[in-house]
Amino acid sequence: MPETINPEIPQLVRRLREDDEEAFCALYRRFARKVYGTSRKMGVGHEDAEGIVQEVFLRIWKNRRGLKDALSFNAYLLAIMKSLIYKKAKKIARFQLYTQRSQQKDATEENLGEAALLYEDLRKFSEYALASLPKSQRQVFEMKYLHQLSAEEISQRLSISKRTVETHIYKATKALRHKLNGSSTLPAEFMPILVLFFLD
Structure with a gap:
């Protein structure tokens, strides 16, 4: 996800911090596809990638008042996305480990x-x-x-x-x-x- 250099972004971030829903929608339109595309490149399936997009922007909305004018919004999105993918991968790996430990050679659906x-x-x-x-x-x-x-x-x-x-x-x-x-x-x-x- 390349760095986006655009003077409009800090302005949108400032407006978002003040609960401006239009600014939030503008940021969503600008970055949602990037989050989705990067998630897919990291091996995430279509449905999960769409879910990650929603979760990323949900977190941004919840934490909007703590956003900084000087932050790189693009990098901030990437950090949230990586964290979500990392946690999901760990959860899947753990579940697989449990099933492997609990299965016998003739394991059934039960x-x-x-x-x-x-x-x-x-x-x-x-x-x-x-x-x-x-x-x-x-x-x-x-x-x-x-x-x-x-x-x-x-x-x-x-x-x-x-x-x-x-x-x-x-x-x-x-x-x-x-x-x-x-x-x-x-x-x-x-x-x-x-x-x-x-x-x-």
């Missing part, structure tokens, strides 16, 4: 259905484990692993030292591993997979 249910149970358990963390640790952990921010970016956004960020991540990771490995309701063989909900 086996796969059970694997899907197990996946959902593990997802819910992961959310519960994350919610049990202290607020500061949970916030930093989510910013790093759910929003893919670097320790330096988190440090700047929260006005804390980079070392403090790293300490929070370490403690949160340790606590999550302990909680997941200490669960008496889930099979032990699924614990290493469950950690993938949080860690790369």
